[in-house]
Amino acid sequence: MKYCSTCGEPVSxxxxxxxxxxxxxxxxxxxxxxxNPRIVAGCLPIYEDxxxxxxxxxxxxxxxxxxxxxxxxxxxxxxxxxxxxxxxxANANVDIISLYTLFSLPHISQVYMFYRARLVDLxxxxxxxxxxxRLFDEHEVPWxxxxxxxxxxxxxxxxxxxxxxxxxxxxxxLIIDRKKHPLR
Amino acid sequence: MKYCSTCGEPVSxxxxxxxxxxxxxxxxxxxxxxxNPRIVAGCLPIYEDxxxxxxxxxxxxxxxxxxxxxxxxxxxxxxxxxxxxxxxxANANVDIISLYTLFSLPHISQVYMFYRARLVDLxxxxxxxxxxxRLFDEHEVPWxxxxxxxxxxxxxxxxxxxxxxxxxxxxxxLIIDRKKHPLR
Numbered sequence: 001m002k003y004c005s006t007c008g009e010p011v012s013x014x015x016x017x018x019x020x021x022x023x024x025x026x027x028x029x030x031x032x033x034x035x036n037p038r039i040v041a042g043c044l045p046i047y048e049d050x051x052x053x054x055x056x057x058x059x060x061x062x063x064x065x066x067x068x069x070x071x072x073x074x075x076x077x078x079x080x081x082x083x084x085x086x087x088x089x090a091n092a093n094v095d096i097i098s099l100y101t102l103f104s105l106p107h108i109s110q111v112y113m114f115y116r117a118r119l120v121d122l123x124x125x126x127x128x129x130x131x132x133x134r135l136f137d138e139h140e141v142p143w144x145x146x147x148x149x150x151x152x153x154x155x156x157x158x159x160x161x162x163x164x165x166x167x168x169x170x171x172x173x174l175i176i177d178r179k180k181h182p183l184r
Numbered sequence: 185m186k187y188c189s190t191c192g193e194p195v196s197x198x199x200x201x202x203x204x205x206x207x208x209x210x211x212x213x214x215x216x217x218x219x220n221p222r223i224v225a226g227c228l229p230i231y232e233d234x235x236x237x238x239x240x241x242x243x244x245x246x247x248x249x250x251x252x253x254x255x256x257x258x259x260x261x262x263x264x265x266x267x268x269x270x271x272x273x274a275n276a277n278v279d280i281i282s283l284y285t286l287f288s289l290p291h292i293s294q295v296y297m298f299y300r301a302r303l304v305d306l307x308x309x310x311x312x313x314x315x316x317x318r319l320f321d322e323h324e325v326p327w328x329x330x331x332x333x334x335x336x337x338x339x340x341x342x343x344x345x346x347x348x349x350x351x352x353x354x355x356x357x358l359i360i361d362r363k364k365h366p367l368r
Binding site: 010024037073128 | 185186187188189191193194195202208217218219220221222257258259260261262282288290291312352353
């Protein structure tokens, strides 16, 4: 951020009076521009014993497999955002069962949420951000070709929980060294 | 948003190519400025049979009682944000037990998360955003003087769950008519 989005004058980066961390502040109109973490909402779509994955057509991690998910939009609930992304990326019709995983990724200021969801039919097909959409049995999951650690962990938790058929909400802090793993 | 925060030129509000909803776009440098929901993280601090509430010193809802909570900052996990707010608003030392409630408030593009937390000692006192901090037994809770619906619901869920001593994560969509309830 270099300019004030309210008045167009240059901003400085300093701690406002009464605050304790630097913000972008407009020296002309005094506006303070806060920046906050973003939410990524998605689904873990399940059909019988299979899980629906999408092969990404876009960077980052083009060609790798992911669960349908994307940035929550203003005016959405977390579940409607998860449903929208599942529709956009896989044209999949699902019913949400319950919140399943919640990840904090402080190194990129993101919070991921995945909902377990029941795939209603098999009429899914790739959206613009996907090259391919398909169902995987557990032994078919391309573990080495998954796009992000949150995908790997959500699938691992699911296959572990499936043994007891209990699916509590899992909250995970993913602290990753960005220098070692620039793509995560 | 009226001006581009990247180059300072005026922005327009229209749907970018390949997108499906209007964004603020800079006609000079082509930057697209996305706006997304913000997360509010907080704690439900518990000591024996009592709950810690804070009387707000600031608007909105100054003079009303709340649980310690505030906007998640970049670089924080949801639980460290909840701990920071509990420290800032009540100077309270707590240990987080687990995620407890998650509310979507689409009318104000916010997502609230409260963690159940154990108050470690009684050395709490009001921070700058609080007039008073005190422990309440269930029969003492000032139900008519609570600041926000998310506070009322989190406390109601807690007292209900306490009967069975089971505290699953509750996800709630709070759809509120902003014209009727401008302060919520």
